[in-house]
Structure formats: structure tokens, C-alpha cells
Amino acid sequence: MAPCQRKKANAQKSLVHFEGRCIIQPCGVTMKKHSNPRTVNSKTRLYSPFGLGTSLDIVYDYHYRCFRQNERYSTLLVYSRDIDNCNPKEPLKSMAVFRDKQGRQKPDPESVKVINMNGAKITGTTAKNLAEFEEMLFGGSGWLSTLKVFQLVAFAGTVGHYNEALRGSLLKKGGLEKFKLFKDETDGKSALRTADDKLLAELEAKEVQATNEEVDKVDEICIPQRLLLLAK
Structure with missing residues (x-):
């Protein structure tokens, strides 16, 4: 600057x-x-x-x-x-x-x-x-x-x-240099990224379904799970 x-x-x-x-x-x-x-x-x-x-x-x-x-x-x-x-x-x-x-x-x-x-x-x-x-x-x-x-x-x-x-x-x-990733965490480059992307797509699809159906007909969705998946 x-x-x-x-x-x-x-x-x-x-x-x-x-x-x-x-x-x-x-x-x-x-x-x-x-x-x-x-x-x-x-x-x-x-x-x-x-x-x-x-x-x-x-x-x-x-x-x-x-x-x-x-x-x-x-x-x-x-x-x-x-x-x-x-x-x-x-x-x-x-x-x-x-x-x-x-x-x-x-x-x-x-x-x-x-x-x-x-x-x-x-x-x-x-x-x-x-x-x-x-x-x-x-x-x-x-x-x-x-x-x-x-x-x-x-x-x-x-x-x-x-x-x-x-x-x-x-x-x-x-x-x-001091801290490490969790065993199941991704750095955006590992093979686990593909599995994470698939799981994220499934969770987002459930959210869309929840908005179109009655609440008692849809399983409870864990929003933190989706957001933390994005954080990975």
C-alpha cells in the first residue's frame, strides 16, 4: 500500500x-x-x-x-x-x-x-x-x-x-510449523476433498428438500455439519 x-x-x-x-x-x-x-x-x-x-x-x-x-x-x-x-x-x-x-x-x-x-x-x-x-x-x-x-x-x-x-x-x-491438521481434515488438495464435496452436495440437497416439504416429513438437518464441512 x-x-x-x-x-x-x-x-x-x-x-x-x-x-x-x-x-x-x-x-x-x-x-x-x-x-x-x-x-x-x-x-x-x-x-x-x-x-x-x-x-x-x-x-x-x-x-x-x-x-x-x-x-x-x-x-x-x-x-x-x-x-x-x-x-x-x-x-x-x-x-x-x-x-x-x-x-x-x-x-x-x-x-x-x-x-x-x-x-x-x-x-x-x-x-x-x-x-x-x-x-x-x-x-x-x-x-x-x-x-x-x-x-x-x-x-x-x-x-x-x-x-x-x-x-x-x-x-x-x-x-x-507447530500445529497439525486432524487426521480426517483436508487441505484442499487431498483425496478426501472429493468425498467432502459429495457429502456437501448431499447436505445441501436435503436443505432444499426441507424447504419444499413439511418439517415432520424430513429428517432433522445438522446445519453446523454443513458449515464446518465448508470450513474444512
């Missing part, structure tokens, strides 16, 4: 929705002679696909200058947000961060650092924290592997979307 370019003058008041993701504040700064951004600041919100009224506030900050060792830091903060955190007066306010008395942005004490880079050291979060994010979004845990949840949170937080020079290291050391 060019220095803090916005597509519209009122970008702070507009929301971009894509499959439950709300982009609250995207902003990137890059040097003129380089394609990689020096600084990225992004705030997003990921809503539950089941309409549970829950969401995750995600704040991604990145700063890197290759010739200065003290200018190499990044954080991906995630705050679990329920219906009580909704603020109609400030709908774009992220719960993951706050401003101190000097106006400096600070992470909320309840925010989780999913990715943290300080100098040459990059660390990630725990499987327990990822399971809590899964429960917040889907109303249960154990349906998706920790790797899937990490990928969901990281990509919803726009990590790697700006061609950052260290994007690969952030994602690998933050979780891609």
Missing part, C-alpha cells in the same frame, strides 16, 4: 464484509523504492458464521526496516468478543487495544498474542487459546484442528496480505 491510502475518504465509517470478516481499519506504509511495506496497521473483526453474536477483534501491527535491528517487531492480537461488548455508539472500536494517557496504543490485558515478533525472535500462542477462539466462533471446540484455527485467525487478521518481507517467518514460526 502507498502511505495510508484509502479507497474512500470516509473509509473509517464504511465496513467491508466478506464471509463474516469486517475490515475496520486497513493502513499500510511502504518505502518508495521497495515493494515490501515498512509498516502495516490493520484492524479486523471476524464474526461467528452461526449468528451467535460473538466475534474476534483482531489487530495486526508490523514494522520492519532491514538495516535497523531495533526496527523489527510485529504482533497479532486477538480479543474474544461477545454480545455484551457491542457498542452501538462506537461500532468500529476494537476491543483488542486501547489508548493510554499519552495516546499510545496498548494491547488489552485480555487480548491474546497469536504472533509476536521482537527483533529476531518470533513466538506464537498455545493450542488452548486457539481452542477458545474456535468455541467463540462456532459454539464448540474440537471440530477444527489448531492449525485450521490458526490459519483462520492469521489470514482474517490480514497477516501476509501486504507482501511483507517477513510474512513467511511470521506464519511459520507463529503456528504453521
